[in-house]
Amino acid sequence: MGLNNQDASNNPSLQLILGLALTLTKQDTPPSSNNVVTKPYSSSNNNNYETEPSLTLGLSTKSYYEEPLEFSTQTNSPHHSVVSASFSSGRVKRERDVSSELEMETTEIERVSSRISDEDEDGATAARKKLRLTKDQSAMLEESFKQHSTLNPKQKQALARELNLTPRQVEVWFQNRRARTKLKQTEVDCEFLKKCCETLTDENRRLQKEVQELKALKLAQPLYMPMPAATLSMCPSCERLGGGGGGGGVNGGSSNKNNFSMAPKPHFYNPFTNSSAAC
DNA sequence: CAAAGTGAGTCAGTTACATCA
């Protein structure tokens, strides 16, 4: 999964690539006893797993979205057992829950008739009508969603019966609800990444400035000179001074012919693991 | 046992309608 942070990518001065991934953590909730065991769409969607966003931030010259997009023409899934009802607009509505239709014949007929009657009143020109769920229905669905974000067929049917909706409507509601949850989380993650980006930008600016100062100092004092205390910066995490024994220079890659040198190995700030912005 | 076909569940993306400012 990737998140293309548009705000960040719109900033031409930033070559930072923001990545958002989901890590799976096992949940302790036991599988529901009445489950007709259904395999979820993918591991990341497994009910027993909770996805936790993990964030990465780095430099890249490549396009962010590296995941290969396959535009497959393969269609190994003809569309199911489709019982369709044609509505006034000519658009076709699907009702996949064939088995449930038998069981729920009476309630189904009631509900469908209530919907169709609306459309009949509007006449044949009416486009697809959209049912607005009542507050009670929404509240119950919401309550159910809190317990489990996916439903097995039995739960779906029970809920549908309880709410006087079709299983398909319940299914759609859960689909959309999951999508909204995901979207919301993505927005939260995006905000977080923006803040990280700002922090890194500030940090980068500060370091650039420090480099400039050190360069200026180097020019002014080409021979060994004790480093003025004001220009020393100490890394709070490793407690090493910015000046030290041999190693590569940071900016410009100049070799150290004098005694000025930077830290022996690059030390990157990771905003996700290190609360200090100085290291 | 392997491969192909099928059914079912889910998702991302989209469309269309209802509502509100």
Place this chain on the structure above:
DNA sequence: ACTGATGTAACTGACTCACTT
């Protein structure tokens, strides 16, 4: 009354997995 923005129910096509042939 009209209009654009927003929220969301519903649709579509694609994908994965389990099961069957």
